[in-house]
Amino acid sequence: MSPREPESAVPGRPALGPLPDAEAAAEWLATMMLVRRFEERAGESYTRAKVGGFLHLAIGEEAVVVGAARALKPTDWLISTYRSHGHALARGTKPEAVMAELYGKATGSSGGRGGSMHIFDLEKRFMGGWGIVGGNVPIGAGFALQSSYRGNDEVTLCVLGDGATNQGTFAETLNIAALWGLPIVFLVVNNRFGMGTSIERHSAVTDLVRKGAGLGVDGLRCDGMDIAATQAAICEAVEIARSEQRPMLVEAMTYRFRGHSMADPEKYRSKEQVDEWKLRDPIPAFGKRLIEEGVLDTAAIEAMDTAALAAVDAAVKFADESPVPGPETLQEGIYELGGQVHGWLSATPPPKDSQ
Numbered sequence: 001m002s003p004r005e006p007e008s009a010v011p012g013r014p015a016l017g018p019l020p021d022a023e024a025a026a027e028w029l030a031t032m033m034l035v036r037r038f039e040e041r042a043g044e045s046y047t048r049a050k051v052g053g054f055l056h057l058a059i060g061e062e063a064v065v066v067g068a069a070r071a072l073k074p075t076d077w078l079i080s081t082y083r084s085h086g087h088a089l090a091r092g093t094k095p096e097a098v099m100a101e102l103y104g105k106a107t108g109s110s111g112g113r114g115g116s117m118h119i120f121d122l123e124k125r126f127m128g129g130w131g132i133v134g135g136n137v138p139i140g141a142g143f144a145l146q147s148s149y150r151g152n153d154e155v156t157l158c159v160l161g162d163g164a165t166n167q168g169t170f171a172e173t174l175n176i177a178a179l180w181g182l183p184i185v186f187l188v189v190n191n192r193f194g195m196g197t198s199i200e201r202h203s204a205v206t207d208l209v210r211k212g213a214g215l216g217v218d219g220l221r222c223d224g225m226d227i228a229a230t231q232a233a234i235c236e237a238v239e240i241a242r243s244e245q246r247p248m249l250v251e252a253m254t255y256r257f258r259g260h261s262m263a264d265p266e267k268y269r270s271k272e273q274v275d276e277w278k279l280r281d282p283i284p285a286f287g288k289r290l291i292e293e294g295v296l297d298t299a300a301i302e303a304m305d306t307a308a309l310a311a312v313d314a315a316v317k318f319a320d321e322s323p324v325p326g327p328e329t330l331q332e333g334i335y336e337l338g339g340q341v342h343g344w345l346s347a348t349p350p351p352k353d354s355q
């Protein structure tokens, strides 16, 4: 597939999505820029050993990250994978809280306990941040089930990768979601690789919309390098899930410009392929479109970038200066049964009948 003519220019769907009003369009661009600058800096902090554990960047995928968040109402639920810094930022979690989480600090969104893969913000209904491939899919269905049970109009958007569609949890969850009519949209971020394995080598069926259809879930495909096309496709799916109380799938065709995680020699793809996709970088592409359409000028876009850099500087300063969680917090955030705390640090084992 040539990245210049994305497969996602699906018959019947324009490659470029409809623009929202000028204020919203500018906000989409500014948020993509913030996510990009944040992740560039997170990568630098990782190489300076300020960030421990793993770090998975979604650089190149910002149109899908921000497009997804902008297709939701504040009352909808969003659940993602280990590649989720941008989801939290786009949902409204402060850059300070996300950066501090990467730094393992007490002021982080998960109190410094989760790190990069476990950003979480209940207030924004951003339900993580999950490290197990495909593990978040049934959990997402659980959020949709509670909405269905309560009879409200909330929808869950569950983000997963192309590789995750090979997990048993994908088939099991889509099947039950279709049977039970759950208001959930499965957003498959098809960046063409599961770690170092290309989709042609990891999936017998590479048309991932078809995979959903085989399980009773209708789907749409969109150009994941265009935020407007992505937001429109996800909006369409979300509104079907909301009004018809049934699951939908959206396959967003995109590409990650960096390695799978920070330690990836990238032997499985050529530099030429990466460079080809970079020509479709969603941020300059959307900026150019907004200039051409008279929404913004170059100076306004430069000012947005300066603001994004300043926000990231402030986040790094905050994370650097924040304290690490104290030893007195060791038993916080672990589960409690019968008034007693039980966890891997607890001297008290759970009662027999609860094991």
Ligand SMILES: Cc1ncc(C[n+]2csc(CCOP(=O)(O)OP(=O)(O)O)c2C)c(N)n1
Binding pocket: 081, 083, 131, 132, 133, 134, 160, 161, 162, 163, 164, 165, 189, 191, 193, 194, 195, 260
């Ligand atoms: C159950 C499980 N198996 C293996 C891994 C190791 N692993 C982490 S990411 C990944 C690739 C997943 O690829 P994909 O779903 O396409 O998402 P992407 O990383 O491209 O965003 C694998 C195999 C894991 N975290 N969980």
